[in-house]
Amino acid sequence: MKKILFAASEGVPFIKTGGLADVIGSLPKCIDKRYFDVRVVMPKYACMKQEMKDKMQYVTHFYMDFNYKSEYVGVMKAEVAGITFYFIDNEFYFNGGRPYSDDGLWEITKFAFFCKALLSILPTVDFRPDLIHCHDWQTGLVPVYLKERFQGGEFYRGIKTVMTIHNLKFQGKWDVKTVKHITGLPDYFFTPDKLECYKDANMLKGGLVYADAITTVSATYAEEIKTDFYGEGLNGLLCARSGSLRGIVNGIDYDEYNPETDRFLPYQYNAINFRKEKIKNKRALQKELGLEEDDRKFMIGVVSRLTDQKGFDLVAYMMDELCRDAIQLVVLGTGEEQYENMFRHYDWKYAGKVSANIYYSEEMSHKIYAGCDAFLMPSLFEPCGLSQLIALHYGTVPIVRETGGLRDTVEPYNEYESTGTGFSFSNYNAHEMLSTIRYAERIYYDKRREWNKIIDRAMAKDFSWHVSAEKYQEMYDWLIG
Ligand code: ADP
Ligand code: GLC
Numbered sequence: 001m002k003k004i005l006f007a008a009s010e011g012v013p014f015i016k017t018g019g020l021a022d023v024i025g026s027l028p029k030c031i032d033k034r035y036f037d038v039r040v041v042m043p044k045y046a047c048m049k050q051e052m053k054d055k056m057q058y059v060t061h062f063y064m065d066f067n068y069k070s071e072y073v074g075v076m077k078a079e080v081a082g083i084t085f086y087f088i089d090n091e092f093y094f095n096g097g098r099p100y101s102d103d104g105l106w107e108i109t110k111f112a113f114f115c116k117a118l119l120s121i122l123p124t125v126d127f128r129p130d131l132i133h134c135h136d137w138q139t140g141l142v143p144v145y146l147k148e149r150f151q152g153g154e155f156y157r158g159i160k161t162v163m164t165i166h167n168l169k170f171q172g173k174w175d176v177k178t179v180k181h182i183t184g185l186p187d188y189f190f191t192p193d194k195l196e197c198y199k200d201a202n203m204l205k206g207g208l209v210y211a212d213a214i215t216t217v218s219a220t221y222a223e224e225i226k227t228d229f230y231g232e233g234l235n236g237l238l239c240a241r242s243g244s245l246r247g248i249v250n251g252i253d254y255d256e257y258n259p260e261t262d263r264f265l266p267y268q269y270n271a272i273n274f275r276k277e278k279i280k281n282k283r284a285l286q287k288e289l290g291l292e293e294d295d296r297k298f299m300i301g302v303v304s305r306l307t308d309q310k311g312f313d314l315v316a317y318m319m320d321e322l323c324r325d326a327i328q329l330v331v332l333g334t335g336e337e338q339y340e341n342m343f344r345h346y347d348w349k350y351a352g353k354v355s356a357n358i359y360y361s362e363e364m365s366h367k368i369y370a371g372c373d374a375f376l377m378p379s380l381f382e383p384c385g386l387s388q389l390i391a392l393h394y395g396t397v398p399i400v401r402e403t404g405g406l407r408d409t410v411e412p413y414n415e416y417e418s419t420g421t422g423f424s425f426s427n428y429n430a431h432e433m434l435s436t437i438r439y440a441e442r443i444y445y446d447k448r449r450e451w452n453k454i455i456d457r458a459m460a461k462d463f464s465w466h467v468s469a470e471k472y473q474e475m476y477d478w479l480i481g
Contacts, residue, residue: 002480004031005129006040007118009111009138012256013080014052014087015045015099018305019250019386020135020166023217026253028083030465032473039127041118043094043110044076044087055080056087060124066113067182073117075125086125088117107138108174108203112183115141119150130480131160133472137172139163140207141183144195147210148185160479163211165204167383168225168232169309172203179203198233208237212479214245215472217384218405222247230381248472249408250384251465257369257390264366271459274395275452278370285371289355291328298444299328300437301372301396303365303387306335306343306358311378311401316342317430323350325441330372332357332364369394374423374440378433382406388422389463395455398422399440401433409463413443413454421458 010016012025028038044056056076063070074089088094093110100107119142122128134142143161150156176190179201189195195206208214216222224230226239238245255261259278260270266284269277279295286293304310315322316339322329323346331343331354343356357364369375375391377400384405388398392410400406402424413420423440425432444451 002036002131002476003127003129004036004038004476005122005127005132006038006135007115007132007139007142008040008042008135009114010099011040011042011085012253014042014078014085015048017099019384022252022386023166023250024135026251026256027465027469027472029081029253030251030469032469033082036473036476037127039084039086039129041086041088041121043099043114044074044089045099046091046095047097047099052078059086060121061089062120062124064117064120066116066184067109071113071117073120075121077125084127086118086121088114088121090117105174105178108172108179109182111138111172111203112141112179115139116145116183118142119145119156123155128155129159131162131476133162133164134207134211135164136166137170137204137207140172140203140205142207143210143212144185144189144206148189161207161211162213162215162475162479163204163207165208165214165216165221165225165383167309168204168216168230168234169381171197171205171232171234173197173200175199176201202234205234205237208234208241212244213475214238214241215475216245216247218249218408219247220407221381221383221404224381224404246475248468248475249405250386250389251463251468252386252389252393254393254464257366257393259370259394262366262370264363265370266367269370269395271395271456274455274459278395281367281371282373285330285367286328288367289330289357290352291330291355292352297326297328298374298441299330299372300374300376300399301368301391302329302331302333302376303368304333304335304377306333306339308336309380309382311380311428311433312339312342314378314428314430314433315376318434319346321434322437323353325438326445327353327437327441329354330357330368331355332359332361332368334358334360369396372396373444374399374437376437377401377406378425379403379406380428385409392421392458392461393463395459397440397451397454397458399437400424401428402426411457415443415447415450418450418453419457421454421461 267280347356
């Protein structure tokens with residue numbers, strides 16, 4: 001039995017801010033239990049729901065040297081759907097109302113602590129992983145610490161590491177002197193071939209240098225990040241390591257996202273009866289959100305973090321023009337103030353037509369995935385994207401920009417060949433986006449049978465973890481031997 005430990009900063013059902021949590025909550029369940037024992041370690045945040053904390057059991061605690069102090073490291077444990085989760089408990093580091101703060105130095109300190117602590121707990125929990133699968137910059141120091149200070153002991157020797165990039169934009173950077181002080185790592189590590197990157201220390205870079213293999217969450221993004229435009233300054237390193245870098249597309253959890261069993265939906269439906277049943281969810285949503293109650297209106301949904309990454313400057317630029325069309329727009333999201341306010345403004349200006357819901361809600365997200373006709377995701381970059389996969393499964397036709405995972409998972413509609421599962425445009429250009437939305441509108445209004453066939457094809461696609469989980473298994477086998 002090969003032992004794999006997932007290390008991550010968030011995971012469903014304990015804590016979620018974005019797609020990373022979905023992946024951490026769903027991929028381990030789909031790895032073949034006959035050959036692999038996959039467990040997960042993450043911080044125990046004060047902001048986790050009480051009902052989640054109630055599932056955890058105390059395992060042990062000890063003190064660890066960190067940042068010139070002796071710090072408490074508590075270990076908690078919980079089992080969900082057959083997967084064991086470990087939690088690192090320290091109320092000083094993992095306090096606050098959200099898992100992440102805007103204070104960069106604090107984030108570096110907190111996750112450096114997490115990396116060192118998660119390696120330190122292993123001898124106490126009776127689980128020696130053959131491989132630690134690290135996710136995003138928050139876990140970047142795991143391969144680094146493992147190479148250095150934990151190599152002395154027999155216990156750690158030979159543990160392999162994988163670094164998965166879910167988002168290259170976030171790297172955990174701060175000045176070398178401070179990071180050296182916090183991490184306790186010697187000078188040796190702070191050179192341009194290791195943690196140093198344009199004069200700063202970079203936690204993700206450390207992970208990318210020292211991991212035995214690197215993956216990212218779609219084949220296209222794996223190529224894109226080797227270029228200047230998408231490489232976020234690390235394209236040189238990623239080119240150099242391209243032999244160890246591959247893209248494995250994400251899946252979604254079909255137990256969680258299934259229109260046929262979805263407990264959040266007023267009306268459940270499937271690939272056979274959607275023509276009659278899906279519309280009932282649209283009516284319910286229009287009513288709930290105070291939109292004009294009209295079956296025929298082309299309803300576009302957005303469920304997203306409201307950040308630059310997601311292409312909302314294109315949307316902002318085109319809002320007035322878009323709202324002249326016979327459409328409705330439903331937005332659910334939180335993030336940068338400029339986008340929150342932009343959507344609030346248009347909600348006021350086009351009352352009954354635009355609905356801005358600036359909050360986080362699992363339930364509302366499901367209602368939007370089910371109730372809308374189309375789902376808009378004009379991202380500037382998108383490592384994978386799960387929202388479009390969910391939309392496809394709910395028969396809500398994605399309108400996306402052809403980048404990263406969006407390009408790999410949404411097949412553009414071709415009216416001559418009657419193929420495709422969505423609509424897409426290639427350049428990051430507001431007019432291209434608008435004309436693509438309008439093309440979708442035309443098909444919806446004028447060729448409804450064609451539109452429904454797009455839905456047929458979308459709902460028939462399989463984006464479960466099945467195929468991708470096998471690719472991870474092959475990689476684990478290859479690395480562990
Ligand atoms: P990212 O990880 O970049 O945010 P993904 O498309 O991979 O993008 O995943 C986003 C996940 O977060 C999806 O499951 C989406 O439904 C969810 N989500 C985003 N914003 C909200 C929100 N305001 N309320 C509920 N769920 C949200
Ligand atoms: C990141 C990316 C998103 C991806 C998710 C899960 O948050 O922005 O594209 O789907 O991670 O891998």
